[in-house]
Amino acid sequence: MTPERYQRLRSVLDRRQPDLTVVTDNVHKGRNLSAIVRTADAAGVAEMHAVIGDQDYRAFRGTAMGSHSWVKVHRHPDIATVITDLQAQGFQVLAAHTDDQAVDYREPDYTRPTAVLLGAEKRGVSELACSLADAHITIAMQGMVQSYNVSVAGGIILSEAQYQRQRAGFYDRPRLAPEVYQRTLFEWAHP
Amino acid sequence: MTPERYQRLRSVLDRRQPDLTVVTDNVHKGRNLSAIVRTADAAGVAEMHAVIGDQDYRAFRGTAMGSHSWVKVHRHPDIATVITDLQAQGFQVLAAHTDDQAVDYREPDYTRPTAVLLGAEKRGVSELACSLADAHITIAMQGMVQSYNVSVAGGIILSEAQYQRQRAGFYDRPRLAPEVYQRTLFEWAHP
Ligand SMILES: C[S@@+](CC[C@H](N)C(=O)[O-])C[C@H]1O[C@@H](n2cnc3c(N)ncnc32)[C@H](O)[C@@H]1O
Ligand SMILES: C[S@@+](CC[C@H](N)C(=O)[O-])C[C@H]1O[C@@H](n2cnc3c(N)ncnc32)[C@H](O)[C@@H]1O
Numbered sequence: 001m002t003p004e005r006y007q008r009l010r011s012v013l014d015r016r017q018p019d020l021t022v023v024t025d026n027v028h029k030g031r032n033l034s035a036i037v038r039t040a041d042a043a044g045v046a047e048m049h050a051v052i053g054d055q056d057y058r059a060f061r062g063t064a065m066g067s068h069s070w071v072k073v074h075r076h077p078d079i080a081t082v083i084t085d086l087q088a089q090g091f092q093v094l095a096a097h098t099d100d101q102a103v104d105y106r107e108p109d110y111t112r113p114t115a116v117l118l119g120a121e122k123r124g125v126s127e128l129a130c131s132l133a134d135a136h137i138t139i140a141m142q143g144m145v146q147s148y149n150v151s152v153a154g155g156i157i158l159s160e161a162q163y164q165r166q167r168a169g170f171y172d173r174p175r176l177a178p179e180v181y182q183r184t185l186f187e188w189a190h191p
Numbered sequence: 192m193t194p195e196r197y198q199r200l201r202s203v204l205d206r207r208q209p210d211l212t213v214v215t216d217n218v219h220k221g222r223n224l225s226a227i228v229r230t231a232d233a234a235g236v237a238e239m240h241a242v243i244g245d246q247d248y249r250a251f252r253g254t255a256m257g258s259h260s261w262v263k264v265h266r267h268p269d270i271a272t273v274i275t276d277l278q279a280q281g282f283q284v285l286a287a288h289t290d291d292q293a294v295d296y297r298e299p300d301y302t303r304p305t306a307v308l309l310g311a312e313k314r315g316v317s318e319l320a321c322s323l324a325d326a327h328i329t330i331a332m333q334g335m336v337q338s339y340n341v342s343v344a345g346g347i348i349l350s351e352a353q354y355q356r357q358r359a360g361f362y363d364r365p366r367l368a369p370e371v372y373q374r375t376l377f378e379w380a381h382p
Contacts, residue, residue, distance in 0.1 A: 008335075009335075012333070012334055012335050015333045015334075031222070035340040035342075035343055038336050038339065038340060038343075039339060039340075039343055040334075041334035041335055041336045042330075042332040042333060042334045042336060042339060043333060043334070044333040044334060045334075070334060070335040070336065071334075106354075139233075139350065140353070140357070141233040142203070142206045142233060142234060142235040142353065142362050143203055143206075143231075143232035143233045143234070143235060143236075143261060143262075144199075144200075144203050144232055144261040145229050145232045145233060145261065148229065148230060148233060148346065149226040149229060149230075149342065149346075151226075151340065151342070151343055152226055152229075152230055152342055152343055152345075152346035153346075154343075155339065155340075155343035155344075155346050155347050156346050156347055156350045159330065159347045159350070162331070162333065163297075166331070171333055
């Protein structure tokens with residue numbers, strides 16, 4: 001490992017956001033999940049949560065982005081536990097889901113501990129997950145098509161979260177707990 | 192065609208933006224191009240421009256989104272002509288390309304006639320296209336990965352264009368030339 005590489009790892013860890021995460025509710029296509037992980041990395045997300053079947057998970061791990069990821073993707077058997085666990089840790093869970101109660105995705109305060117919940121390609125966010133979420137957020141669409149590709153929707157929402165956090169100086173000083181920082185640095189430096 | 196359907200077509204045409212477009216410089220994966228078309232539709236883009244090889248174009252047309260699209264995708268043999276033609280029509284061409292001269296993607300005035308230029312998955316925007324563009328724009332990334340998936344990058348940039356145009360009231364009154372409006376309505380109503 002060159003000194004430059006080591007500095008790069010540190011500079012990325014300096015910007016990791018322990019209180020920003022993404023939850024995927026049965027997003028099953030490996031390439032969509034990979035694009036979401038890549039986008040989450042760009043926003044400084046350190047850990048994600050995915051409810052996904054065995055076969056789909058294997059396919060995801062097989063994609064180039066899945067096989068070596070800078071974002072830890074935790075698998076969970078059911079969505080309700082993920083949501084209530086995050087809420088118990090103080091996260092607001094924002095379901096990306098267009099319905100009557102949805103607010104514009106720019107409205108929430110993303111400097112609060114926040115989990116962005118994304119739904120399946122066909123079915124969307126499940127009814128159970130929608131009912132447990134703290135709010136529903138929607139991206140206005142001006143055209144004929146009724147929804148974005150899930151990774152595009154995730155990118156648009158995370159870019160707003162990142163923007164708010166940039167303005168609040170959240171990328172200007174380390175925010176990971178020291179022991180998490182050191183452990184991750186060790187893992188990244190010794191793959 | 193039900194009256195509701197007819198009204199829906201009209202309401203989308205009422206929001207089409209003749210002075211907002213997307214140019215793809217050798218984006219060759221059909222699913223990426225499809226996701227870009229879907230995202231362009233959501234921002235009210237009526238016509239797009241793609242430089243793409245024969246085989247890749249056939250693959251794109253074969254995808255579900257490509258086969259029936261609400262956005263006209265024009266094919267071009269070379270990128271230079273597309274860019275200079277758009278500039279001759281008064282468009283600013285913004286190359287999504289991260290380099291020293293790039294400005295934050297939120298800086299440009301997207302209420303001006305604007306073409307967003309997106310690059311190939313591996314190679315990015317070509318040197319020729321970069322040199323012809325009016326400006327380079329970049330989306331800040333806080334993680335290890337150096338670039339977004341091209342359709343995610345397109346979604347983030349177009350969501351900013353859409354936001355600026357929403358605030359300026361660009362979706363509140365019809366903006367297509369009357370003859371284009373009528374012709375498109377006829378085509379959509381009689382597929
Ligand atoms: C292809 S969409 C699912 C569409 C599904 N038919 C529905 O009605 O929910 C996949 C996921 O992307 C996200 N998404 C797509 N478009 C969105 C929008 N305009 N606003 C908010 N989230 C969106 C949501 O999380 C959604 O569950
Ligand atoms: C996968 S990227 C290409 C990466 C390529 N290696 C390069 O260096 O340009 C595909 C396209 O997405 C767009 N893109 C991806 N990330 C971007 C970013 N952070 N800022 C601006 N455009 C981006 C650009 O148009 C780029 O050409």
